[in-house]
Amino acid sequence: MRTAFDARFDVPDGYLNTPSISVPPAQVADAVATTVDRWRRGLDVPADFEESVARSRQGFADLVGVPADRVAVGASVSQLLGAVAAGLPDGAKVLTAEGDFTSVSFPFAARPGVTVTEVPLAELPDRVAGHDLVSVSVTQSADGANVDLDALRAASEAAGVPVALDATQALGWQPLRLDWADWVAAAGYKWLLSPRGSAWLAVHPRALERGVPVNAGWYAGEDPWQSLYGLPLRLAADARRYDLSPVWLAQVGAAVALPYLASLDLTAVRAHCVGLADALRAGLGLPAGDSPIVAFDGDADRLRAAGVVASARAGKARVGFALYNTREDVELVLKAVR
Numbered sequence: 001m002r003t004a005f006d007a008r009f010d011v012p013d014g015y016l017n018t019p020s021i022s023v024p025p026a027q028v029a030d031a032v033a034t035t036v037d038r039w040r041r042g043l044d045v046p047a048d049f050e051e052s053v054a055r056s057r058q059g060f061a062d063l064v065g066v067p068a069d070r071v072a073v074g075a076s077v078s079q080l081l082g083a084v085a086a087g088l089p090d091g092a093k094v095l096t097a098e099g100d101f102t103s104v105s106f107p108f109a110a111r112p113g114v115t116v117t118e119v120p121l122a123e124l125p126d127r128v129a130g131h132d133l134v135s136v137s138v139t140q141s142a143d144g145a146n147v148d149l150d151a152l153r154a155a156s157e158a159a160g161v162p163v164a165l166d167a168t169q170a171l172g173w174q175p176l177r178l179d180w181a182d183w184v185a186a187a188g189y190k191w192l193l194s195p196r197g198s199a200w201l202a203v204h205p206r207a208l209e210r211g212v213p214v215n216a217g218w219y220a221g222e223d224p225w226q227s228l229y230g231l232p233l234r235l236a237a238d239a240r241r242y243d244l245s246p247v248w249l250a251q252v253g254a255a256v257a258l259p260y261l262a263s264l265d266l267t268a269v270r271a272h273c274v275g276l277a278d279a280l281r282a283g284l285g286l287p288a289g290d291s292p293i294v295a296f297d298g299d300a301d302r303l304r305a306a307g308v309v310a311s312a313r314a315g316k317a318r319v320g321f322a323l324y325n326t327r328e329d330v331e332l333v334l335k336a337v338r
Contacts, residue, residue: 002324005264009324014308014332016319019141019169019293023324024193024257032195032253039249047225049248052255056188059258060200063192064167064184065177072201072242073251077166077185078103079215080201081135083242084164084183085111086212092132095161097121099314101141104166108135125151129159136163138170138178142314144277144293146170153180162207173273173292173322175266182207188250191292191322193257197250203239211242219245269323276321276330283334292321298337306336 002009007025038044061068074080090113096105098118109116119127139146156163162182172191178184184202188194220243221227222236235241273292280294298317303310310319
């Protein structure tokens with residue numbers, strides 16, 4: 001058991017696999033466990049989960065820096081960005097980063113008549129002009145590299161090109177204000193410390209009519225409880241039109257995790273996570289970085305045998321430091337690679 005940032009975590013020593021799946025605070029796991037127990041005893045009805053959905057929606061809004069009525073709930077980033085892809089015209093040109101996680105590229109590449117172009121991440125802001133959309137991760141999954149958000153915003157505004165951001169590997173460990181972007185999606189099971197099956201999409205008012213709610217169901221209605229049966233189509237007037245019927249257990253956990261994260265000093269969280277990553281980089285002879293994710297030449301299986309839970313991505317071993325990690329985790333990695 002570890003205590004960090006006013007929360008208890010039942011995380012084992014050497015757990016550095018947050019870029020794949022995080023370990024929740026005890027209060028998040030307890031909330032889900034309590035709900036599972038209620039489920040098995042038939043104590044809940046669907047309306048009982050409305051408060052959890054509202055709390056997770058508000059928590060995501062606070063972390064991104066937008067009002068809650070801009071936020072849709074979903075289950076995965078690709079599902080949410082599919083609504084953006086569906087709204088693109090035939091012949092649209094989408095710009096993304098080389099080697100980015102495919103949830104930001106596949107929804108667009110799967111659209112007939114849409115061309116997706118990959119460029120090196122560092123060059124992306126300079127290549128915005130001439131495209132109809134930029135879709136990119138704020139922090140790259142494979143190696144933790146960050147897109148230059150200031151340069152991207154300036155380039156997109158100068159060229160009039162909308163931007164869709166995947167903040168899955170960025171939210172929860174650093175303070176961000178992304179209210180300028182047209183769309184901001186994120187899944188909850190990384191640094192947002194939530195169960196898999198929770199995801200959100202912040203939609204700028206100027207982009208509200210640009211997407212197509214291809215997954216619309218009863219929960220996308222202006223009043224979901226009056227949208228259960230029959231036509232006509234009656235979608236919500238705000239971003240809730242992109243809502244997916246919520247994954248209840250995932251939303252219960254997120255309703256605890258996201259408000260907790262939003263209450264923290266995320267500048268301090270960032271300093272903690274990046275500081276540990278830089279300590280590892282120094283021990284490995286790598287330059288300092290600006291991310292809690294470290295990718296290096298190593299064998300994930302060998303690390304696991306030494307008590308380090310890591311992953312293998314893009315030909316390298318990948319670790320990630322979260323608010324529950326300590327300097328002892330750094331030393332475990334260095335001992336394993338030495």
